[in-house]
Amino acid sequence: MFDLQGYGPILLKGTWLTIQLGIVSLLVGLVLGLLGAAAKLSGVWILQRIADIYTTVVRGVPELLMVFFIYFGGDALLQFIASQIGYAGRTDMSRFWAGVAALSIMFGAYATEVFRMAVEDIPKGQWEAAQSLGMRPIQTIRRIILPQMWLVALPGLGNLTLVLLKDTALVSLIGLQDLMYYAGRAAQSTQKPFTFYIVAALVYLALTTVVTLLMTHFEWRANPAARYAKALAKSKGGQA
């Protein structure tokens, strides 16, 4: 039943592109999320409004519309910028980077909220305590706030990563040759759409399962208190 009729290697190639796309978008998206959260928490009115508009618009507009907008609209925009600075030739937005732009902008909008809530979760007294020790704001953020923020932010980021991974399938609709794209091609030429789409679905399922396992691991690593509690319970043996 799972005779891939020679389409196995090409599906693997698509899977590799899906993974690359996911990782690059995740990294860019994390940066956008941190910037967005910093803007929202900055107390500077104009930065806060920009971040507000960013998160509201992106979270209320379909992912597919974003992908199309950045790919088709972004091309027109690039062309315009190129002509303004006196470049007369044709500009072509690469599909890969259009995909990365769309996916990371979407990830960043949700991540902004996750980071903002995680920072707000840290008691104000800690900022004050760091200040009273003579730490500069940047030191406070690096030594006190960031290490604790991850603990609260990780579960949310894990969910967003799963959403991101599934959303990578959308780039096949702008012709980027990812797993979904090749599955469609194979489905068309073999007339066995169900077989190939279910194979692709199982590959996505495997990828999301790996991400889930990795996330559980990271959450465990980021939480020394939980590890300590477990070690303590173990050393005490059966005592209740």
Place this chain on the structure above:
Amino acid sequence: MNLNWQAVIDQLPTMLKASVITIELVVASCVLGLILGVILGLLRSSRHWWIKALPFAYIFFFRGTPLLIQIFLIYQGLGQFEFIKQSVLWEPVFKQAYWCAIIAFTLNTAAYIAEIVRGAIAAIPKGELEAADAIGMSKSQKIRRIMLPRAFGIMIPAYSNEVIFILKGSALAASMTLAELTYTAKNLGAKNYLHIEMYVAAGVIYLILAWIIMIGFRLFENHINKHKRYVPPTT
């Protein structure tokens, strides 16, 4: 950069007509998905492994794979099977992009709703269920009178998020050339080289729809959770 906003105004009737299809898709999948999701959520909350195994596998598959694949599995994939092609449902249902979209969105959202229902059931204070047992309610009475009403009150905020996700997911129907909002925007944009204008217009319509959904749910939530704001009269 000269953007042609007059074109947007000219095409507004077409865009609004397309958003009616988007709204139909969302409403149909919300209602059907809620029914299926509640059933799956109840089964998933069962204590017996043979009852919860199947909903678990269902939820795992539909939450772990892209919605786009689920759409193609139903819209194109089902045609691979002779017995479906022979069945009476083939012509009126499985060959139609419209119904396939509703089926795919319903199956997808039901998996997420089932998890929300499970969480809400777990959040019902245990004493209330014990009280139902204590006054001799049967199992179905307990589910109907205590569990479901309480769970609905708890799950509304999460469900409203899910409805927004269906609204956003409905754009994927464009991939099967169903003339809903995103597809129409893409087509009009490509025909007249007005990509930016048409996508911005579609984006604004989506934002308005999302905004209406959020306000509607806030009003509904205030109504259904009235008891939380009840202050006993002091004498």
